[in-house]
Structure formats: C-alpha cells, structure tokens
Amino acid sequence: MKSQRRSNEKILAAVTLVVVIGAVTYTMVIEPQLKARKKLITEMRGKQLELIKMKGEMLLKDRVEQTYREMESLIQGFGSDQQEISEFSRELNDLYSKLSVSIRSVKILPLLREEHYRKLFIRTEMAGAIRDIARFVSAVETQAKPLRIEQLNLTAGDAVDHVRASFLLTKVVSVERLDGLEVEMDK
Amino acid sequence: MTTSKKAVNSKWASVSFADDDSIVVSILDNDSIECLWFESREQFRQALDSKMLRVKKWATTVRWSDSILKPLTLPARDLREAVKMVQFELPSLVPIPAEHLVYGCIPLKSNEVTMDVLVCVFKNDDIASHLDVCESVGILPSRICLDTVAVHSQFQRESAYGSDTQLQVLCDGIRGTLLTSVDGRLCEMSQQRYGGLSSDERQQLLFSDILHRKQNTGTNGTEAKILLAGCADSVSRVRDELVSAHGQVAPGDIVCIPTPCIRSFTDFAPLENGRYCYEAFVASGAIPVEAGSGDHEFNLLPAAVRGKIERKSLVTNATLTLALAGLVLVAAWLCLIAANHRILRYSKYLDSQILPIKDLAGSVEAKRQIVEAMQYQLSDKGLVVAVLEELYKYTPNEISISELELARDSNKAVLRLRGRSDILSNAFGYTDALQEAKLLRRLNIEDAQQVPRPGGSSVVEFRAECVLGDME
Numbered sequence: 001m002k003s004q005r006r007s008n009e010k011i012l013a014a015v016t017l018v019v020v021i022g023a024v025t026y027t028m029v030i031e032p033q034l035k036a037r038k039k040l041i042t043e044m045r046g047k048q049l050e051l052i053k054m055k056g057e058m059l060l061k062d063r064v065e066q067t068y069r070e071m072e073s074l075i076q077g078f079g080s081d082q083q084e085i086s087e088f089s090r091e092l093n094d095l096y097s098k099l100s101v102s103i104r105s106v107k108i109l110p111l112l113r114e115e116h117y118r119k120l121f122i123r124t125e126m127a128g129a130i131r132d133i134a135r136f137v138s139a140v141e142t143q144a145k146p147l148r149i150e151q152l153n154l155t156a157g158d159a160v161d162h163v164r165a166s167f168l169l170t171k172v173v174s175v176e177r178l179d180g181l182e183v184e185m186d187k
Numbered sequence: 188m189t190t191s192k193k194a195v196n197s198k199w200a201s202v203s204f205a206d207d208d209s210i211v212v213s214i215l216d217n218d219s220i221e222c223l224w225f226e227s228r229e230q231f232r233q234a235l236d237s238k239m240l241r242v243k244k245w246a247t248t249v250r251w252s253d254s255i256l257k258p259l260t261l262p263a264r265d266l267r268e269a270v271k272m273v274q275f276e277l278p279s280l281v282p283i284p285a286e287h288l289v290y291g292c293i294p295l296k297s298n299e300v301t302m303d304v305l306v307c308v309f310k311n312d313d314i315a316s317h318l319d320v321c322e323s324v325g326i327l328p329s330r331i332c333l334d335t336v337a338v339h340s341q342f343q344r345e346s347a348y349g350s351d352t353q354l355q356v357l358c359d360g361i362r363g364t365l366l367t368s369v370d371g372r373l374c375e376m377s378q379q380r381y382g383g384l385s386s387d388e389r390q391q392l393l394f395s396d397i398l399h400r401k402q403n404t405g406t407n408g409t410e411a412k413i414l415l416a417g418c419a420d421s422v423s424r425v426r427d428e429l430v431s432a433h434g435q436v437a438p439g440d441i442v443c444i445p446t447p448c449i450r451s452f453t454d455f456a457p458l459e460n461g462r463y464c465y466e467a468f469v470a471s472g473a474i475p476v477e478a479g480s481g482d483h484e485f486n487l488l489p490a491a492v493r494g495k496i497e498r499k500s501l502v503t504n505a506t507l508t509l510a511l512a513g514l515v516l517v518a519a520w521l522c523l524i525a526a527n528h529r530i531l532r533y534s535k536y537l538d539s540q541i542l543p544i545k546d547l548a549g550s551v552e553a554k555r556q557i558v559e560a561m562q563y564q565l566s567d568k569g570l571v572v573a574v575l576e577e578l579y580k581y582t583p584n585e586i587s588i589s590e591l592e593l594a595r596d597s598n599k600a601v602l603r604l605r606g607r608s609d610i611l612s613n614a615f616g617y618t619d620a621l622q623e624a625k626l627l628r629r630l631n632i633e634d635a636q637q638v639p640r641p642g643g644s645s646v647v648e649f650r651a652e653c654v655l656g657d658m659e
Contacts, residue, residue, distance in 0.1 A: 025516060033523035040530040047537040054541060054548035061551045068554045071561050116553040117560045137571050146564040149571050154591040172564045174557055 101128030201246035203470035213470035222449040222467040235325040246330040246473040255308040291485040331487040335376040341472030358417040359465040416444040418461025577624045585613040600655040614649040
C-alpha cells in the first residue's frame, strides 16, 4: 500500500516535472516564435493590401490625371485653415452684398480634414424678399467654384414674399499642391 | 533477425554454453528461430563488441542437475499464485535462509483448489557464478531458465500433439534427455550422460530408459507418443530400433521433431554433424514463447539483477524519450524559424514591389480623393434652384407654403414642406398639381388637419415630403 502510494507520488512528480518543463519550454522557445510569426503575418497582409490598393490606383492613373487636369482650375486653397475660411466667407459676402437681404448671422463650423483636402462649413442666416433669396441660391449654384448648398431652410416672414432663410454651405479646398503625374513618373 | 553479411539484429536471443568452450546462440526472427554457433567465447565477445551481433534481451539456461527439486502441493488456482506461496514454504523445503535462494516453479497438475508444482531451487551463489560467466562474454540475461524446461518448451513448440501424453527424447550422442509431458505440462525429467560408453552400450541404455518410461506413462489405455529429436544419426537409429528390434512401439507413435538449423557465425554455413543439437534445442527453448511480453513465471534471475535491468531499461527509455522530445522541440523551433524566415522573405518581396510605385500611387490616390470630393461638390448643381422653380411653377394659388426644408447628402435630397390651404381637398390636390413636375412629382402629403381660426372660419395645415433620390 505504502509502496503503491510512493509510486503514485513518483508518477505525479514526473508528470508535474514534464508539465513544468513543457510550459517553460513553450514560453521560452515556441511562444516568442509564434508571436513573431503573428506579427510578421499581420505586417505581410497589410503590405499585400497596400500593394493591391496601389496597383488599383495605378490602373486608374490616366483617368484620374485627366479628370484632375480638367478640374485643376477649380482646385484652390493652399493656405492655412484660417486663410481658407476667410476666403470662403469673403466669397459668400461678395454674393449677397449685391442683394438686398439682411444677414442675421454667419456661423463658421468646424472644418472636415481629410488626408488630401479640407471641407469648410459656413451656416448663414438671412432675411429678405423671396426673389433676393432665390437670386442668392442661383448665384451660389452657378458659381464655378466648388460651393454647395447642403441644407436650406425657408420660413415665411411677416410680410408678403418676405422670408427668412438658413443655409449650410460647404466648400472643398486642397491641402497641398500636387504636381502633374508625368513629372512624378519622370522622376 | 536481419543479417547483412555478418551483422545480426534481434529483439530476443538465448545463449547456451557447450562443454568445449563454444557457444550456441538462438536468435528470434519474427516467429522463427535460427541458431548461430560461435567456436569460442572470445569470438562471441568480439561479435558483441564489434556490433556484429545486436540483441536487445538475452535468455540463458542453467543445468537442472545443479538445482534442488521439491514437489509441493499448494492451495493455489494458478501458477502465479503458487509462485508467491512458495516464498513462504521455502524455509521448510531447504535448510538455507530464503534470502540466499532463488527459485522457480514448474506446474505438474492442478485441480479446482490445489496445484502440484515442482519447485526448482538454486543458491544465489550458483546463479551469481552463472551470471559471471555471462558477464565474461558480455551479456546480462533478462531470463534464466532451467535447461530441461527449455527442452520441453522447444518440444511443445515444434510438436503438434500438445495435449497428449508424450515421451520427449533428445539424444545427441553425448547425453540422452527424457521428459514426460502430460497435457503440455512437464511431469518427469531425467538425463543420462554416456561418457566412456561404446555406441552400442549407449543405444542399449537409451532404449531401456525409453521403454521403461513408456510403460510408466501410458494412461487410460492410450499409448504415449514418443517425440524424438537430436542429431540425425541417433534419431534414425533409435527410431529403427524402437520399431523393428524391440517391436513394442507402433511406427505411428513415433514422431521425429526437427532440430533447429545451426550455422557457423564465421561463414554462416550450416553445421552438418549435429554435434551441437542439444545446445541448439536448449537455447531455442529458452526464448520465451510469447517473446516480448516478458511475463514468465519461470525466471531464475535474482530480483536485484532484475531491478538493475529494469532501472537500466528505464534510464535508457527516459534518455531516449528526452532526446526525442528535445529533437521534436528543436524541429518545431526550426520549423517556426523557417516559416518566419519565409514570411519575412515574402514581405521583403512585397516591399520591393511597393517601393517603385509608392510615390506615384500615393500621388494618384491624393488626386483621386480630391477629384472625388470635387465631383461630389459639383454634383447636382442647380438642384436647389430647380426645386424652387418647380414650386413656383406648379404650386396652385390655393396653397401657401409657410416653411421649406431641403437637406442633401451624397445619396439623396429630401424636401419637407409645411403649408396651408382653405379646404382639405385643395391640400390633397396639391400632389395632383405636381404630377407634371420633374423633381417634385412624388411629393407626399403626410399630415393634414383643419385648424379653426378666430372668427369661426378654419384653415387646413399640412405637411408634405418628397425624396429627390433619382435626380436626372
């Protein structure tokens, strides 16, 4: 009975030793390699995606370049955020200064910053005859510059044909000046 | 057994020492047994040292004439139980302390409650001196068996009459060994050495022994079979004499058992003269029938030596297991290293693909993003003007609009109106009035209700919505 117990203890000790050695070996030898492998695979997949994306961009290169060239005259704004907001606000001011509308408020909203362009937001409220408000809308929409009315609210005023209007206007400006692709390719 | 030129490998082999310093080794090859003859112990030792002979486990035999044999009846049901009981009976059998003795048991007969066994007792010193001999030639046996037990085992193995009463005769010209076997159990044994006798005298002595034993072994009126083995000359002479000269044995009662083929280790040529057939028979019988199981009742190997062998085996197995585990670990580690190296190499290849187009693709991407933003910004230019124009053009005089809300996103534009009319039918007729419109033809009146006004009159206030999704 005693020797049986001793034998069981020996087996238990041996199993414990094997488990401990196995765990230590796994932690010291195998696990670092597995971690390194996981990291390398993640990096490799990232690069694969990047390459696929770049190849896709290269396929679109000619079309993008042509469209960009066509729009090049419209793309402006290589100044700071403040300069661009100021310019946007001045452009709007030029539009409604010719009309007999009363500006109730002009609110500059936070801009949206993308990797290669910025989107500027201005909310302006004005009151006046419906005809003048319509002229302002027409002036904005016929502008060659990349201005856009995102929201429009018209509320009838106290007098006939008199309305209060609220506009959310946006403008897209570039972040940096981009050279022609041919120049890049030559490099 | 595998032999390539002279290299021999086997799991089990047994060794039998001949009187002339030569050695016969029986080697287990799958189920068959082959015998090798070494002309001297030195040749055997050299074969082991030079790894020409590789055997995992060795068996050997001791002479039964050196043992003390005591029949004993025990209240045991099987041999295993009987062997354990003998330990307590030893002091009454032999006047030597039990710790100085080694014993084995041969089952004789048994019934439901008792078992008759032949206890075969050796002094430790005798076994130790036999082990010294084994050690001197370079082996440590795992099993030590009695020579007559080995002969009986070999007869049983080669004979097809295992359950009959048999008289087993092994004659090699030097000695005659007679065993009586009933139902596969060894019941009686004797050995006669014929040193100094002429050929005829030896033959006469053997015949008388055989006939005497045969008369005593016939049971229930059935004749005992006579199994003959040994060198070919002796066997044929004994057979002929038994049948013709004495005429007391029917030819059908005599069965000749083949002797294992003995080859010389020097040139692997068979030995022709049958000189070592006794040693070959003993050595072949000493190899356990169920080779590999290691569970044999008859083993005269002292417990200390058995423990030593088990420890050695344990250490060897543990070392091998550890080495194997280490090897597996190193292999796994190398596999991971190799896999990581492969991934790294592929990553470098991707880098080499990316590098030349990185700047250009980056520039294209920047321009594409700007172009897309500009295209969105310039899309649907004139929509607001067009909506106002349609409202002006198609809104009937009975409808007045008090509030207008236009919201646009990348997919659609939604127009919401609040207005008034004099009567309910005019409000719902507004949608009909817009059927000609391009953008507002799907205007939907969502809610309309009559609101009383001061002075008793009333006005209908309504809400309408139009989704300008598919702008053309």
